Amino acid sequence: MKPKVTMSNVSKKYILYKKQTDKFFDLISSKKRGNTFYALRNISFRVYEGETIGIVGINGSGKSTLSNLLAQVIPPTTGSIELNGESSLIAISVGLNNHLSGIENIKLKCLMHGLSEYQIKKVTPEIIDFADIGKFIDQPVKNYSSGMKARLGFAISVHTNPDILIVDEALSVGDKTFYEKCLRKMNEFKKEGKTIFFISHSISQIRSISDRVLWLSFGKIEEFGETKTVLKNYDSFIKWFNNLSNKEKQQYKDDKLKEQLTEQRVIEGSYSEKGRKMNKQNRNKSFYLESGLLFLLSVSTGLLMFY
Amino acid sequence: MRFVLQILKEQLLHLNLILRICNYDLKSRYQMHYLGLIWEFITPAMKIIIYWVVFGLGIRGGEPINGTPYIVWLLVGLIPWLFISPSVIQGVNSVYVKINLVSKMKFPVSVLPTISVLSHAFNFLIMLVCLGIVLIILQINPGIHLLQLPYYLLCLFVFLISFTLLGSTISIIIRDFQTMLQSGMRLMFFLTPVFWDPSILAKSYPAILTFLKLNPLYYLIEGFRATFLGEIWFFNDLVYTLYFWSITLFILFVGSFLHMRFRNKFIDYL
Numbered sequence: 001m002k003p004k005v006t007m008s009n010v011s012k013k014y015i016l017y018k019k020q021t022d023k024f025f026d027l028i029s030s031k032k033r034g035n036t037f038y039a040l041r042n043i044s045f046r047v048y049e050g051e052t053i054g055i056v057g058i059n060g061s062g063k064s065t066l067s068n069l070l071a072q073v074i075p076p077t078t079g080s081i082e083l084n085g086e087s088s089l090i091a092i093s094v095g096l097n098n099h100l101s102g103i104e105n106i107k108l109k110c111l112m113h114g115l116s117e118y119q120i121k122k123v124t125p126e127i128i129d130f131a132d133i134g135k136f137i138d139q140p141v142k143n144y145s146s147g148m149k150a151r152l153g154f155a156i157s158v159h160t161n162p163d164i165l166i167v168d169e170a171l172s173v174g175d176k177t178f179y180e181k182c183l184r185k186m187n188e189f190k191k192e193g194k195t196i197f198f199i200s201h202s203i204s205q206i207r208s209i210s211d212r213v214l215w216l217s218f219g220k221i222e223e224f225g226e227t228k229t230v231l232k233n234y235d236s237f238i239k240w241f242n243n244l245s246n247k248e249k250q251q252y253k254d255d256k257l258k259e260q261l262t263e264q265r266v267i268e269g270s271y272s273e274k275g276r277k278m279n280k281q282n283r284n285k286s287f288y289l290e291s292g293l294l295f296l297l298s299v300s301t302g303l304l305m306f307y
Numbered sequence: 308m309r310f311v312l313q314i315l316k317e318q319l320l321h322l323n324l325i326l327r328i329c330n331y332d333l334k335s336r337y338q339m340h341y342l343g344l345i346w347e348f349i350t351p352a353m354k355i356i357i358y359w360v361v362f363g364l365g366i367r368g369g370e371p372i373n374g375t376p377y378i379v380w381l382l383v384g385l386i387p388w389l390f391i392s393p394s395v396i397q398g399v400n401s402v403y404v405k406i407n408l409v410s411k412m413k414f415p416v417s418v419l420p421t422i423s424v425l426s427h428a429f430n431f432l433i434m435l436v437c438l439g440i441v442l443i444i445l446q447i448n449p450g451i452h453l454l455q456l457p458y459y460l461l462c463l464f465v466f467l468i469s470f471t472l473l474g475s476t477i478s479i480i481i482r483d484f485q486t487m488l489q490s491g492m493r494l495m496f497f498l499t500p501v502f503w504d505p506s507i508l509a510k511s512y513p514a515i516l517t518f519l520k521l522n523p524l525y526y527l528i529e530g531f532r533a534t535f536l537g538e539i540w541f542f543n544d545l546v547y548t549l550y551f552w553s554i555t556l557f558i559l560f561v562g563s564f565l566h567m568r569f570r571n572k573f574i575d576y577l
Contacts, residue, residue, distance in 0.1 A: 014575075023480075023576070024480065024481065027480070072413055073410050073574065074571070074574060074575075075571040075572075086413065087413075096408075097408055100335070104335060104338075107331065108328075108331060108408075111324070111327050111328055111331055112324075112328070112408075112409070112414055114324055117327070283309060286308065286309070287308075287309075287310065287560070287564050290308060290560060291557060291560040291561055291564070294553050294554075294556050294557040294560060295553075295557050297549070297553040298550055298553035298554040298557055301546050301547075301549045301550035301553060302521050302550050302554075304546050304550075305517050305520060305521070305546055305547060305550060306514065306517050
């Protein structure tokens with residue numbers, strides 16, 4: 001089997017600013033402002049063709065950050081992500097324009113995905129049929145219920161023919177029949193050798209669909225392996241966690257959060273990182289030279305105009 | 308150069324996408340309106356009439372400028388202006404408006420300002436045709452100077468795309484830029500010779516006129532006037548042409564650099 005997604009030592013760091021102006025000053029000065037927060041730290045895994053990966057973890061464990069990284073919505077701070085094919089992210093109501101009607105959203109999204117006019121015409125009835133929102137398709141999306149939004153979002157993303165599908169809790173708002181429909185579609189995808197990442201809090205959903213499960217805990221991989229074993233461990237963790245008193249829970253969370261907040265040495269391919277930095281500096285140098293020349297030229301010609 | 312080339316490459320690679328989204332934009336802009344695309348004519352026509360009545364009939368008393376009827380003289384400057392002003396204001400805002408839609412998918416963000424500019428260009432081209440009809444009716448012959456129209460169109464598009472590329476990045480990082488630009492453009496309307504004749508100022512205060520000329524929009528507006536009213540060639544004032552291109556390319560260079568540097572982080576700045 002060919003590897004479809006390879007993540008090596010991926011970390012995502014966020015800087016938490018206190019004020020709007022700090023953001024700006026951080027750009028121009030090298031002095032550090034704000035706290036750093038590692039949403040993900042040193043994530044490495046490999047996923048093959050036709051696999052379905054379930055991702056579990058409690059709130060704040062970095063599931064959505066991971067899905068955004070996989071969908072290439074946000075870049076990793078360090079590390080590398082190799083994707084073989086186009087990825088498409090489905091989360092609740094993302095990427096829908098609230099002021100446009102359902103049908104216009106279908107058209108716009110398809111256009112942005114680069115489908116041709118002919119393809120859009122062909123795929124639109126399929127999407128409408130799949131989303132199953134009846135007469136509401138001509139209404140603005142802002143009037144939709146959350147279930148309708150999720151269904152429309154899922155239907156559009158599924159029909160734009162992605163190689164890697166990332167489903168971020170999108171099915172939790174749908175009812176049983178829609179869930180069945182999605183399951184069928186996902187199994188279809190699986191047969192075609194597409195890779196699916198399935199994020200959910202519902203253990204039963206994960207169990208029924210995934211080949212392997214990735215358990216994230218406060219920005220780190222806790223366990224990655226067979227569905228059965230990981231889910232068993234996760235389940236017992238949840239039980240253990242729920243049995244703690246409120247104070248202990250808070251204590252546990254605080255400890256873990258502190259860990260995420262500390263600036264730790266992340267594993268990075270130091271050699272290649274250095275090389276990239278040098279390269280970047282060189283590139284910047286040529287930019288400064290060229291734009292400086294242009295600026296000088298415009299200033300001198302501007303002055304010349306006064307004579 | 309690398310950054311500029313990459314931006315240009317992205318524009319060319321996605322030309323088809325740009326045109327299709329422009330087309331969609333145009334259709335959807337007036338979708339809730341009963342008159343639809345007719346508004347694309349009514350809005351500028353109203354503005355032209357207002358400016359003609361106020362400045363032409365009111366202030367100048369309907370007097371022609373250098374033998375050209377004032378309405379024609381005004382149209383030649385105002386039509387490019389009615390394209391420049393909304394393109395700049397909305398183009399600079401384009402990334403901010405669409406980033407939520409675009410960030411959840413792989414999409415070349417650099418084409419957003421271009422889409423914004425080009426979707427206004429449709430209206431501009433129609434207005435140019437209208438201008439041609441007016442010139443024919445009034446039997447004003449631009450003569451051989453009309454040949455420089457493609458050159459000035461090129462100037463116009465390169466400048467607008469460069470400026471909106473730069474501005475769209477700045478306005479994400481510093482939201483005040485957008486608001487500042489809105490009032491700035493209102494000021495620019497009076498500082499470029501859209502409705503007033505620069506030749507009067509040239510006699511009394513030449514230094515002030517040269518100062519106003521530093522504004523690249525001045526070059527564009529006067530360029531269109533020279534094209535249609537047959538005054539001079541663009542290479543008659545080489546220093547000014549050189550100035551315009553160097554400042555436009557400077558904006559393009561800085562714009563591409565900033566865009567490439569921040570495009571992955573746009574979503575973090577909202």
